[in-house]
Amino acid sequence: MMMKKLFTFGAALALTAGTAMAESHAQTVRMGTEGAYPPYNFLNDAGEVDGYERDVGDELCKRAELSCEWVTNDWDSIIPNLVSGNYDTIIAGMSITDERDEVIDFSEAYFPADPSAFASMSDSFDGTGVIAAQTGTIQASHVASMEGATLIEFATPDETVAAVKNGEADAALADKAFLEPIVAEDAELMFAGDDVVLGDGIGVGVRESDGELKEKLNVAIASMKEDGTLNTLIEKWFEGMKGPY
Amino acid sequence: MTCTDPESLHGIAWLACYLSSGKHMLFYSSFGTVLLLLAITAPVSLAFGFMGAMAARAGFAPLRWLGLAYTSVVRGVPDIVFFLFFVIALDQGIEYLRHEALCPGWTEPVRQGNDFIVCPEAKAPLSTAPQWVHEVYNFMLAVFTFAIVFGAFAANVLIGAMRAVPRAQMETAEAYGMSRRQAFWRILVPQMWTYALPGLSNLWMILIKATPLLFLLGVEDIVYWARELGGSKNPRFSSYPHGDWRIYYFLALLVFYLALTKVSEVGLGRLTRRLSHGQATAAGEAMRKAGA
Numbered sequence: 001m002m003m004k005k006l007f008t009f010g011a012a013l014a015l016t017a018g019t020a021m022a023e024s025h026a027q028t029v030r031m032g033t034e035g036a037y038p039p040y041n042f043l044n045d046a047g048e049v050d051g052y053e054r055d056v057g058d059e060l061c062k063r064a065e066l067s068c069e070w071v072t073n074d075w076d077s078i079i080p081n082l083v084s085g086n087y088d089t090i091i092a093g094m095s096i097t098d099e100r101d102e103v104i105d106f107s108e109a110y111f112p113a114d115p116s117a118f119a120s121m122s123d124s125f126d127g128t129g130v131i132a133a134q135t136g137t138i139q140a141s142h143v144a145s146m147e148g149a150t151l152i153e154f155a156t157p158d159e160t161v162a163a164v165k166n167g168e169a170d171a172a173l174a175d176k177a178f179l180e181p182i183v184a185e186d187a188e189l190m191f192a193g194d195d196v197v198l199g200d201g202i203g204v205g206v207r208e209s210d211g212e213l214k215e216k217l218n219v220a221i222a223s224m225k226e227d228g229t230l231n232t233l234i235e236k237w238f239e240g241m242k243g244p245y
Numbered sequence: 246m247t248c249t250d251p252e253s254l255h256g257i258a259w260l261a262c263y264l265s266s267g268k269h270m271l272f273y274s275s276f277g278t279v280l281l282l283l284a285i286t287a288p289v290s291l292a293f294g295f296m297g298a299m300a301a302r303a304g305f306a307p308l309r310w311l312g313l314a315y316t317s318v319v320r321g322v323p324d325i326v327f328f329l330f331f332v333i334a335l336d337q338g339i340e341y342l343r344h345e346a347l348c349p350g351w352t353e354p355v356r357q358g359n360d361f362i363v364c365p366e367a368k369a370p371l372s373t374a375p376q377w378v379h380e381v382y383n384f385m386l387a388v389f390t391f392a393i394v395f396g397a398f399a400a401n402v403l404i405g406a407m408r409a410v411p412r413a414q415m416e417t418a419e420a421y422g423m424s425r426r427q428a429f430w431r432i433l434v435p436q437m438w439t440y441a442l443p444g445l446s447n448l449w450m451i452l453i454k455a456t457p458l459l460f461l462l463g464v465e466d467i468v469y470w471a472r473e474l475g476g477s478k479n480p481r482f483s484s485y486p487h488g489d490w491r492i493y494y495f496l497a498l499l500v501f502y503l504a505l506t507k508v509s510e511v512g513l514g515r516l517t518r519r520l521s522h523g524q525a526t527a528a529g530e531a532m533r534k535a536g537a
Contacts, residue, residue, distance in 0.1 A: 028372050028373040029372075030372055035473075036473065036476070038479060038481075038482040039481070039482065042482055043268060043473060044268075044482070044483070045266045045267060045268055045483055045484055045485060046266070046267030046268065047266075047267045047268040047270070047271040048267075050482070051482070069375075069376055071376070071379070072465075073463065074460070074463075080333070081463070083359045083360050083361065084333060084336070084337060084361045085340070085360075085361055085362065085363070085368065086336075086463070088372070103359050104359070156472070156476070158476035158477065158489075159476075161477070162476075162477070162489050162491075165489065181479045181481050181482070182477070182479060185479055185480065185486075207360045207362075208357070208358055208359065208360060209357045209358070209360045209362055210360075239481075
């Protein structure tokens with residue numbers, strides 16, 4: 001009798017555990033981000049991923065009924081680690097470009113093509129001289145194609161600003177939304193030269209073979225554009241920016 | 246004292262709150278990660294080195310070639326290349342083997358263009374696993390990679406040390422009727438450490454300094470957190486805004502590494518004295534005379 005009871009209990013346990021696993025299996029999505037690009041993504045004082053993309057990502061997961069886990073990864077190796085399967089999405093302020101599109105796929109944009117700006121310590125900056133940008137960004141390839149400009153690359157966006165501050169570079173080129181709070185805080189820094197619009201907006205990067213996930217994300221992004229959630233989040237995180245959707 | 250409103254705090258109180266933020270706690274625990282890596286990697290590398298040295302001295306030719314190939318190939322490849330290439334290959338190798346074993350019915354290719362895709366059951370660790378499991382897995386990959394690299398150098402040091410044990414010692418052992426195996430374990434191995442120690446202590450120092458390579462392997466080590474915490478913080482995104490403080494954090498790392506190498510030097514010095522005792526070396530002879 002006891003044996004039988006134990007057996008039934010064990011079987012029930014195994015069964016529930018089995019279904020629970022099968023259910024969560026299809027649904028866990030690991031979200032890869034950099035964690036060093038406020039207001040898009042950064043680590044807050046508690047060391048957790050925070051920012052516009054955290055809010056967008058969590059809302060996307062809720063709408064697409066996925067359970068999501070946030071992972072930080074160095075920007076340099078963020079694409080190789082996606083394609084080798086260490087996480088399932090890149091949600092790290094990554095602009096949609098043709099070059100990247102050859103290697104991975106992008107969802108629809110969840111942030112419009114934002115102008116990039118030059119931050120400099122002198123207002124006489126005219127787009128020539130030494131310009132700092134983060135490695136592997138659209139800004140770095142833009143500087144490389146500029147007449148009379150020398151590109152120096154850094155691993156993190158924060159270091160590009162530090163290079164301007166210590167005189168190593170004449171200006172840093174980065175997303176205006178990233179530079180704006182820094183320039184606002186720092187009396188020595190200012191925007192100089194003309195802004196440039198690069199890329200086709202920011203989308204979620206997924207593996208090319210992951211069409212199903214991309215579809216789910218697209219549906220969720222479309223619904224967030226429709227009901228104004230994306231606009232609200234953009235206005236929350238990007239001071240003075242109107243939601244464009 | 247509460248840290249709920251850091252803006253109202255000044256001086257020491259502000260600093261105390263700042264240094265005890267959640268992010269700083271992660272920074273402090275990463276020191277533990279580095280020490281744990283050293284504590285595990287050192288004995289594992291030594292074991293790899295010992296096996297490599299034994300293989301390189303083996304009478305059976307293919308085993309000897311294997312041992313020699315291990316020491317010369319791994320020592321010849323730059324560390325950073327090894328860390329970038331080998332770890333990804335190892336991770337994908339493990340997943341591929343699990344894939345073959347666990348998903349026999351899977352028909353799609355594992356390589357699709359740029360993508361490496363195994364069935365969900367074969368992921369290592371499973372993508373449903375909590376984040377700490379992924380971190381432990383990455384850490385284990387790091388330990389294994391460090392152990393292979395440093396094991397190759399240790400093997401070479403140990404081969405040299407085994408050759409340095411005076412031939413007369415082995416001849417005496419054989420004269421007493423010990424077999425090759427007995428002479429190896431009872432005479433050669435106990436005596437070789439005194440010759441191996443200078444080389445091994447060099448390796449230990451280099452291993453300490455190589456730990457920042459952890460970051461390449463996706464383990465958030467002290468250098469990662471120093472860079473993250475030291476970078477300038479904007480008041481809009483942090484309750485503790487500050488400028489570029491990286492220099493202070495890296496100075497703290499400098500002190501940490503110097504302290505660690507100093508402690509190691511003292512420890513290794515003691516070990517050297519202990520191992521020289523009663524040895525047929527100049528140091529052993531000096532100790533014998535001083536004692537007499």
